[in-house]
Amino acid sequence: MxxxxxxxxxxxxxxxxETPALQSWQEIYAEYGVTLSVHDWAITLGANAGFDAHAHLVALLRQRDPQLAEQVIAARDTILARRQARKDELSAPQTxxxxxxxxxxxxxxxxxxxxxxxxxxxxxxxxxxxxxxxxxxxxxxxxxxxxxxxxxxxxxxxxxxxxxxxxxxxxxxxxxxxxxxxxxxxxxxxxxxxxxxxxxxxxxxxxxxxxxxxxxxxxxxxxxxxx
The missing domain is CATH 3.40.50.1000 (HAD superfamily/HAD-like)
Incomplete structure (x- = not known):
């Protein structure tokens, strides 16, 4: 047709x-000594739901440092705000x-x-x-x-x-x-x-x-x- x-x-x-969206989270994960893979992130591509990066970070930390995981839970709003600001910063130069x-x-x-x-x-x-x-x-x-x-x-x-x-x-x-x-x-x-x-x-x-x-x-x- x-x-x-x-x-x-x-x-x-x-x-x-998409690169700033992933990189901004990867940088935060790195601060806590863990990694966010492209394959874990892939479910978000083209969608606005389906993967909670903050919850995934908490889950990874619980396996190695439960106390740190609780701190990340308490700091959720601050982490999300920092991540959004970094995403915006990385996105701004894109053409x-x-x-x-x-x-x-x-x-x-x-x-x-x-x-x-x-x-x-x-x-x-x-x-x-x-x-x-x-x-x-x-x-x-x-x-x-x-x-x-x-x-x-x-x-x-x-x-x-x-x-x-x-x-x-x-x-x-x-x-x-x-x-x-x-x-x-x-x-x-x-x-x-x-x-x-x-x-x-x-x-x-x-x-x-x-x-x-x-x-x-x-x-x-x-x-x-x-x-």
């Missing part, structure tokens, strides 16, 4: 905010990943509507889109604030297709995460996987097409493949 719209994920697909701007410009020039479907909050996503100067390229932005369930549930993609006024099967999803790919498939959308810096380190479920990046990928190429 021809492609009549593009639906973009945000985190890890347009901007590498659009290769090929994103060019694909958006090509879609705009050809009148092909684009949407964002993200498990992050509206404040986070809209803030980035405005800061990067790409908000006008999107006909709609669907976030965790708009649906009952985020990825891997299909709700975000179904809502984006509904707002675009198109059948999901005609909306090509661009995703970097396991949860995002599962959500797109559950929604009935064709999906292209573009593994990110973090998601590229974990197994991804099958996609209709996998690309190393969006660099040098044109809309014409995608339309030809999915015609």
């Amino acid at each position: 021809p492609i009549h719209a593009l639906i973009f994920d945000f985190d890890g697909l347009m901007v590498d905010t 659009l990943l290769p090929g994103v701007a060019e694909l958006l410009a090509e879609a705009h020039s050809k009148g092909l509507p684009c949407a964002v479907a993200s498990s992050s909050s509206r404040r986070w996503v809209e803030g980035w889109l405005e800061r990067l100067g790409i908000r006008p390229f999107f006909a709609t932005v669907v976030t965790a604030d708009d649906v009952a369930a985020t990825k891997p549930a299909p709700d975000l993609f179904l809502e984006a297709a509904r707002r675009l006024g198109l059948p999901p099967a005609t909306c090509l999803v661009l995703e970097d995460s396991p949860n995002g790919i599962r959500a797109a498939r559950a929604a009935g959308c064709p999906v292209v996987a573009i593994p990110g810096a973090i998601s590229g380190q974990v197994p991804l479920p099958p996609a209709d097409l996998t690309l190393p990046s969006l660099a040098h990928t044109t809309l014409a190429d995608l339309q030809a493949i999915f015609r």
Whole structure:
């Protein structure tokens, strides 16, 4: 079926905010002499729930120093605030990943509507889109604030297709995460996987097409493949 719209994920697909998200927790874990692996973290990719990094830290510490674990429990709010501040600091210098701007410009020039479907909050996503100067390229932005369930549930993609006024099967999803790919498939959308810096380190479920990046990928190429 021809492609009549593009639906973009945000985190890890347009901007590498996934590396700061993981690194900010890894730094805190290191302060307590433990590690947070990419594979433990992978369940969070593309989702906004499913893994409690603070609780996991406590569980690891209980195995070696129960008293320290209790201190970490008591300091939860302080640790979460420190982690968020560090994540924001690491995220601030990030720019659009290769090929994103060019694909958006090509879609705009050809009148092909684009949407964002993200498990992050509206404040986070809209803030980035405005800061990067790409908000006008999107006909709609669907976030965790708009649906009952985020990825891997299909709700975000179904809502984006509904707002675009198109059948999901005609909306090509661009995703970097396991949860995002599962959500797109559950929604009935064709999906292209573009593994990110973090998601590229974990197994991804099958996609209709996998690309190393969006660099040098044109809309014409995608339309030809999915015609």
